[in-house]
Amino acid sequence: MNGKDASGAIRVAVKRKIFPAVGDREAQLVLQDIAFEVAPRSFLVITGPSGCGKSTLLNIIAGLDRDYEGAIDLGPAKDGVTFIFQTPRLLPWRTLYENIALALPDGDPRHAEIPAMLDRVGLREAQNAYPEMLSLGMQRRAALARGFILEPKILLMDEPFVSLDDPTAASLRELLMDLWRRHPTTVIFVTHDRSEAIQLGTRILRLAPGQASVAQDVAVALTDAQRHDRAAVLQEQSRIFAI
Numbered sequence: 001m002n003g004k005d006a007s008g009a010i011r012v013a014v015k016r017k018i019f020p021a022v023g024d025r026e027a028q029l030v031l032q033d034i035a036f037e038v039a040p041r042s043f044l045v046i047t048g049p050s051g052c053g054k055s056t057l058l059n060i061i062a063g064l065d066r067d068y069e070g071a072i073d074l075g076p077a078k079d080g081v082t083f084i085f086q087t088p089r090l091l092p093w094r095t096l097y098e099n100i101a102l103a104l105p106d107g108d109p110r111h112a113e114i115p116a117m118l119d120r121v122g123l124r125e126a127q128n129a130y131p132e133m134l135s136l137g138m139q140r141r142a143a144l145a146r147g148f149i150l151e152p153k154i155l156l157m158d159e160p161f162v163s164l165d166d167p168t169a170a171s172l173r174e175l176l177m178d179l180w181r182r183h184p185t186t187v188i189f190v191t192h193d194r195s196e197a198i199q200l201g202t203r204i205l206r207l208a209p210g211q212a213s214v215a216q217d218v219a220v221a222l223t224d225a226q227r228h229d230r231a232a233v234l235q236e237q238s239r240i241f242a243i
């Protein structure tokens with residue numbers, strides 16, 4: 001076991017993250033003494049007010065930002081990390097189908113699963129369309145399909161449903177819950193939207209504003225069925241965010 005933890009948990013320990021001074025702008029201490037673990041196949045939502053450092057923390061966990069004090073241990077899942085960003089990041093000169101296929105190596109057997117994945121996200125009929133022909137909601141469905149076709153062991157998501165009207169965002173959350181149940185994986189999801197946090201997360205990590213540290217780390221007590229029930233979500237939201 002090499003003295004390593006065999007639980008498969010992700011371990012995050014960020015002692016300090018400072019953005020250096022640029023021009024007139026002073027150096028900024030954004031994250032301080034943040035430590036937590038994420039159990040395999042849990043759905044952790046990181047939330048907190050705008051500017052508190054959620055995206056900065058996610059970028060550090062993803063390995064996109066290495067300029068910090070601390071350590072991230074992704075454990076045995078470290079080679080299976082997928083990031084879904086706010087913008088869908090589809091290649092405009094490729095069809096929807098090709099955009100998803102490009103995520104996979106040539107000859108990968110998962111190419112055969114693309115049609116079923118397109119069915120699942122409701123985009124089979126649009127498979128030959130180019131991204132500019134698709135609504136933002138459809139592009140985000142495509143980004144989910146491209147993420148899940150990779151069967152990630154860790155899925156990192158940064159406000160993937162922001163700037164959508166309420167019904168479209170709601171249908172994407174339903175889709176994400178469905179995909180996550182069919183393809184269980186460890187998810188770390190950033191949002192400032194409390195209702196979204198409660199509906200999706202099995203656990204909520206709240207960052208305190210200003211030199212963020214962890215203000216609250218709490219399990220969400222909702223059954224799968226209750227996650228589809230607006231009243232139950234609101235009640236749990238009041239309980240958790242009143243703490």
Ligand SMILES: Nc1ncnc2c1ncn2[C@@H]1O[C@H](COP(=O)(O)OP(=O)(O)OP(=O)(O)O)[C@@H](O)[C@H]1O
Binds near residue numbers: 019051
């Ligand atoms: N590359 C950067 N250089 C300097 N400062 C930055 C950089 N990226 C972020 N910051 C600052 O760090 C702080 C945290 O930003 P971050 O984007 O992580 O917050 P957030 O909680 O994700 O906000 P939001 O919900 O608005 O996206 C902010 O004050 C931001 O201005």
